[in-house]
Amino acid sequence: MTPLKNDRFLRALLRQPVDVTPVWMMRQAGRYLPEYRATRKKAGDFMALCKTPELACEVTLQPLDRFPLDAAILFSDILTIPDAMGLGLYFSEGEGPRFKSPVRTAQDVAALAVPDPEGELRYVMDAVRLIRSELHGRVPLIGFAGSPWTLATYMVEGAGTKEFAHIKRMLFDEPKVMHQLLDLLARAVTVYLNAQIAAGAQAVMVFDTWGGVLTPRDYKKFSLRYMEQIVRGLTREHEGRRVPVILFTKNGGQWLEAMAATGCDALGIDWTTDLADARRRVGDKVALQGNMDPSVLYASPARIRTEVETILASYGPGSGHVFNLGHGIHQHVNPDHAAAFVDAVHKLSTPYHV
Amino acid sequence: MTPLKNDRFLRALLRQPVDVTPVWMMRQAGRYLPEYRATRKKAGDFMALCKTPELACEVTLQPLDRFPLDAAILFSDILTIPDAMGLGLYFSEGEGPRFKSPVRTAQDVAALAVPDPEGELRYVMDAVRLIRSELHGRVPLIGFAGSPWTLATYMVEGAGTKEFAHIKRMLFDEPKVMHQLLDLLARAVTVYLNAQIAAGAQAVMVFDTWGGVLTPRDYKKFSLRYMEQIVRGLTREHEGRRVPVILFTKNGGQWLEAMAATGCDALGIDWTTDLADARRRVGDKVALQGNMDPSVLYASPARIRTEVETILASYGPGSGHVFNLGHGIHQHVNPDHAAAFVDAVHKLSTPYHV
Numbered sequence: 001m002t003p004l005k006n007d008r009f010l011r012a013l014l015r016q017p018v019d020v021t022p023v024w025m026m027r028q029a030g031r032y033l034p035e036y037r038a039t040r041k042k043a044g045d046f047m048a049l050c051k052t053p054e055l056a057c058e059v060t061l062q063p064l065d066r067f068p069l070d071a072a073i074l075f076s077d078i079l080t081i082p083d084a085m086g087l088g089l090y091f092s093e094g095e096g097p098r099f100k101s102p103v104r105t106a107q108d109v110a111a112l113a114v115p116d117p118e119g120e121l122r123y124v125m126d127a128v129r130l131i132r133s134e135l136h137g138r139v140p141l142i143g144f145a146g147s148p149w150t151l152a153t154y155m156v157e158g159a160g161t162k163e164f165a166h167i168k169r170m171l172f173d174e175p176k177v178m179h180q181l182l183d184l185l186a187r188a189v190t191v192y193l194n195a196q197i198a199a200g201a202q203a204v205m206v207f208d209t210w211g212g213v214l215t216p217r218d219y220k221k222f223s224l225r226y227m228e229q230i231v232r233g234l235t236r237e238h239e240g241r242r243v244p245v246i247l248f249t250k251n252g253g254q255w256l257e258a259m260a261a262t263g264c265d266a267l268g269i270d271w272t273t274d275l276a277d278a279r280r281r282v283g284d285k286v287a288l289q290g291n292m293d294p295s296v297l298y299a300s301p302a303r304i305r306t307e308v309e310t311i312l313a314s315y316g317p318g319s320g321h322v323f324n325l326g327h328g329i330h331q332h333v334n335p336d337h338a339a340a341f342v343d344a345v346h347k348l349s350t351p352y353h354v
Numbered sequence: 355m356t357p358l359k360n361d362r363f364l365r366a367l368l369r370q371p372v373d374v375t376p377v378w379m380m381r382q383a384g385r386y387l388p389e390y391r392a393t394r395k396k397a398g399d400f401m402a403l404c405k406t407p408e409l410a411c412e413v414t415l416q417p418l419d420r421f422p423l424d425a426a427i428l429f430s431d432i433l434t435i436p437d438a439m440g441l442g443l444y445f446s447e448g449e450g451p452r453f454k455s456p457v458r459t460a461q462d463v464a465a466l467a468v469p470d471p472e473g474e475l476r477y478v479m480d481a482v483r484l485i486r487s488e489l490h491g492r493v494p495l496i497g498f499a500g501s502p503w504t505l506a507t508y509m510v511e512g513a514g515t516k517e518f519a520h521i522k523r524m525l526f527d528e529p530k531v532m533h534q535l536l537d538l539l540a541r542a543v544t545v546y547l548n549a550q551i552a553a554g555a556q557a558v559m560v561f562d563t564w565g566g567v568l569t570p571r572d573y574k575k576f577s578l579r580y581m582e583q584i585v586r587g588l589t590r591e592h593e594g595r596r597v598p599v600i601l602f603t604k605n606g607g608q609w610l611e612a613m614a615a616t617g618c619d620a621l622g623i624d625w626t627t628d629l630a631d632a633r634r635r636v637g638d639k640v641a642l643q644g645n646m647d648p649s650v651l652y653a654s655p656a657r658i659r660t661e662v663e664t665i666l667a668s669y670g671p672g673s674g675h676v677f678n679l680g681h682g683i684h685q686h687v688n689p690d691h692a693a694a695f696v697d698a699v700h701k702l703s704t705p706y707h708v
Contacts, residue, residue: 172653274570299526
């Protein structure tokens with residue numbers, strides 16, 4: 001493999017010295033880019049884009065050609081795993097993801113099996129291998145998966161939801177079935193991420209989009225516990241380098257101490273938590289990734305720079321900070337504003353690394 | 355006025371001794387009750403129900419006839435104020451509230467005025483007077499309003515939103531205009547709540563449904579600051595009794611200390627914060643109202659009782675706790691489960707008040 005030309009991102013995740021604060025954007029390959037919309041049109045639909053390694057590679061690299069980002073992230077979807085389990089994933093326009101066969105009963109759960117990452121999910125590993133090769137060592141490649149709890153919400157509800165009625169009924173009334181499903185998903189995510197690492201992913205991130213809809217007690221029992229199981233099962237050294245693991249629970253700001261105790265290397269932080277508080281609370285246990293409100297990218301470039309400066313000052317001097325948005329970039333953002341954001345992070349962070 | 359027969363709710367908000375923990379449910383007059391659906395059908399649409407004092411009174415009292423609740427809450431909507439400002443509120447089926455004329459520019463903001471609570475909003479005060487009279491002192495009546503920030507989100511977006519693109523662009527790029535709008539709304543909410551108190555409301559609650567989508571810095575500047583302005587301007591004594599003020603920011607669990615410092619009497623707490631932690635953090639400054647996940651009402655009555663017990667134990671012994679859901683009751687809940695919930699709070703809380 002080609003040696004890495006820019007390893008700021010990996011170094012910051014391990015709290016090793018860097019020259020400037022590294023930066024990438026969640027959903028950086030996405031609809032706000034006209035070149036992405038063109039490739040997506042060529043692919044037909046969203047899942048066709050995910051399932052065609054050449055096209056997934058193409059969109060993964062697009063934002064890197066526009067902006068001096070410090071990491072690439074595999075273009076894929078968290079629902080590849082339930083799709084490979086045979087639940088019949090489809091996207092209905094304007095309504096988000098849906099499953100033809102939601103998982104509702106003990107029998108439904110018993111019928112599920114861990115998918116083979118080099119079988120049903122081989123298209124993901126092929127994309128990782130191709131992207132890694134096409135990157136030619138420019139920046140590290142991030143692999144990812146959804147958290148067991150987050151995957152389970154879609155599998156049990158059968159669609160996006162605001163109320164979480166079906167899965168919470170399962171959680172409260174049939175906790176054994178709920179745990180069986182989550183354990184299966186934790187095993188599936190572990191082999192899936194390890195396969196991504198073997199295929200070339202140099203860091204991995206677990207997205208827990210919906211852990212924040214639980215009580216603190218249930219978050220620990222039904223979401224964090226299974227992310228910890230994944231962290232314990234991951235390959236942490238590959239190609240002679242540590243493979244950092246990032247955990248991100250949206251709206252999880254109240255539980256950072258517990259998240260930091262899982263053995264992961266870094267936490268993703270959304271914008272509802274102050275980075276200075278977060279750093280004080282987790283101490284030197286983990287690095288932090290975040291946390292600009294993605295809506296700031298709707299504001300003027302001057303205002304974007306002010307916000308970047310505020311967040312850099314909030315984290316303070318020293319390594320251990322990867323700059324990012326607190327959630328995915330919105331589709332109506334002007335790409336020039338994203339450029340101003342990336343530029344501001346690099347330019348304004350120099351004084352914090354002397 | 356008839357003397358109050360049950361003042362547990364008011365006493366708990368002021369942290370005075372009570373026999374059992376008082377309980378009510380956010381959105382207790384609502385679609386989960388068949389009798390509510392019948393009255394709503396009679397009214398025609400949702401706003402007609404709000405604007406007809408006899409029908410608003412009828413649905414306010416319905417849950418009290420079913421369950422031994424310790425408070426009634428005025429049946430109304432937070433959007434009565436922007437509606438009275440002439441923005442043209444309407445509800446499109448399945449899409450939530452919308453405004454014909456959203457507020458987007460400095461000129462739009464300059465054109466707005468504080469509505470007269472006994473003029474355009476007289477129907478609300480008439481409902482308060484009628485309900486108070488029809489209650490015959492059974493339990494106290496709660497008045498309410500939306501927070502300035504929350505009202506502004508609907509007024510600027512013109513509809514419900516997940517991204518908050520328009521209002522955040524205003525907040526980031528035109529903070530002066532944003533502050534003008536919020537100040538006007540704080541003044542409008544203050545006179546509106548004071549008129550409700552004069553008409554007979556015995557406690558008031560400010561609902562900040564969307565404060566939790568802001569950074570900690572912006573929450574303090576653009577939401578909490580205006581709730582504090584309201585708290586300072588409210589009538590705090592009426593009919594020889596203190597009128598308690600409750601502030602509730604959904605997803606505001608990280609900011610309880612700052613909320614408790616506003617001078618309010620109690621904080622509403624959603625289920626993502628542990629009540630033991632919340633109590634420790636706010637000390638003896640305020641009472642706490644909450645915080646069962648409304649989805650627990652989908653579970654069996656036995657499971658509901660276990661959750662009630664857990665939450666009572668979490669708050670611990672002594673007064674200062676009003677039991678409630680962490681958000682509004684869901685429309686598909688079985689009313690018998692709500693009955694089991696109310697009963698469990700009263701029965702299981704006795705040992706905490708000896």
